[in-house]
Amino acid sequence: MESHDWLDTECAALEQAGLRRHLRTVMSAPTGTIHLDGRDVVLLGSNNYLGLSTHPQVITAAIEATRNFGTGASGSRLISGNNELYTTLEANLAKTKNTEAALVFSSGYAANTSIIPILASEGDLILSDALNHASIIDGCRLSRATKKVYRHCDVEHLKALLSESTAFRRRLIVTDGVFSMDGNIAPLPDIYEVATHYEAMLLVDDAHGFGVLGKDGSGTVAHFGLDSEGIIQMGTLSKAVGALGGYIAGSRALVELLINKARGFIFTTGLPPATLAAANTALDVIRSSPELRQRLFSHAEHLKTALINLGYTLLPSETQILPVVLGSPQRATNIADALLAEGVFAPAIRPPAVPPDTSRLRLAVMATHTETEIHKAIAGFAAVIP
Numbered sequence: 001m002e003s004h005d006w007l008d009t010e011c012a013a014l015e016q017a018g019l020r021r022h023l024r025t026v027m028s029a030p031t032g033t034i035h036l037d038g039r040d041v042v043l044l045g046s047n048n049y050l051g052l053s054t055h056p057q058v059i060t061a062a063i064e065a066t067r068n069f070g071t072g073a074s075g076s077r078l079i080s081g082n083n084e085l086y087t088t089l090e091a092n093l094a095k096t097k098n099t100e101a102a103l104v105f106s107s108g109y110a111a112n113t114s115i116i117p118i119l120a121s122e123g124d125l126i127l128s129d130a131l132n133h134a135s136i137i138d139g140c141r142l143s144r145a146t147k148k149v150y151r152h153c154d155v156e157h158l159k160a161l162l163s164e165s166t167a168f169r170r171r172l173i174v175t176d177g178v179f180s181m182d183g184n185i186a187p188l189p190d191i192y193e194v195a196t197h198y199e200a201m202l203l204v205d206d207a208h209g210f211g212v213l214g215k216d217g218s219g220t221v222a223h224f225g226l227d228s229e230g231i232i233q234m235g236t237l238s239k240a241v242g243a244l245g246g247y248i249a250g251s252r253a254l255v256e257l258l259i260n261k262a263r264g265f266i267f268t269t270g271l272p273p274a275t276l277a278a279a280n281t282a283l284d285v286i287r288s289s290p291e292l293r294q295r296l297f298s299h300a301e302h303l304k305t306a307l308i309n310l311g312y313t314l315l316p317s318e319t320q321i322l323p324v325v326l327g328s329p330q331r332a333t334n335i336a337d338a339l340l341a342e343g344v345f346a347p348a349i350r351p352p353a354v355p356p357d358t359s360r361l362r363l364a365v366m367a368t369h370t371e372t373e374i375h376k377a378i379a380g381f382a383a384v385i386p
């Protein structure tokens, strides 16, 4: 059909720029080694940081919930989809986050695109870190508030923008807790101080810190020992928790308003019972298993040191996310392909997920990687040094 010809033209343009994406089919669970395109490869591209998506207790809880509640929620939460598994999970989340209440959404993307337009709209100002996640950027767009982007983790720049913001009705600062493609941690104590001084709200996206940082793995805010009452925490159940879903943890009043007004909460079906039960059990495992976090950080340190010794350039990550910066999209893709041939799956991340000229391999270790798998990964990198 002629009216659709532009689709091929657009795909060809992406190919030309080295930015075309292709789906790969994984034929096994996301453990340290996966079956991909007919062979076993070490997985360095998963957010299943603690290996909980295959934890026996978590799987048992998911099976049990399916037996008791069926496979789907069969309704939006405000109609008939709000079963008791939600109540249990949200109480567990609020306990973990040390907040009055928590509300679960169908994904982290839905949580961010829902809450930001509730917290800020026309006449308000949003201050957003330059490297915030796409779901935050989209939430800001939906809000119709004025948005100003401050330089990555630059608190002085944030302060300067806030000092000119008196004409706005409300101010909202939003930042990733752990930056998803860089692995560094936002300077939350300084940001919180500035937010308090300028009477701005602070929303922290803890997608990559939850389960991993802070006492009992409760996240970036806990990592810094900050007051959980003064900070709105968003997170996801799809990464260290090993399931699916997003959440907002904060005051009872905030949760009430979200239940009444958040479009990404109201106009969608509830999560499957298996997912809710898996997430709830995973939270218990996270709280009682500090050894998983120790192993995760020990693997991260080991891999980071080995790659630096081999001459690779890594961004100064403080977490399980290790970015090996390579520059052009083509270079990142070529090295990812060479690594795959060596039995190591380290996906290339290209614009728009990262800024131009900073295409990279975003490596993520898992607590459940074996020493042998980490050694195999290092040997793969040694074999393909550019």
Ligand SMILES: Cc1ncc(COP(=O)(O)O)c(C=O)c1O
Pocket (backbone or CB within 6 Å): 107, 108, 109, 110, 112, 133, 135, 176, 180, 205, 207, 208, 236, 237, 238, 245, 246
């Ligand atoms: C920082 C950040 N926020 C939000 C999300 C969205 O979470 P979810 O995958 O649960 O939609 C992600 C993950 O893709 C993320 O990395």
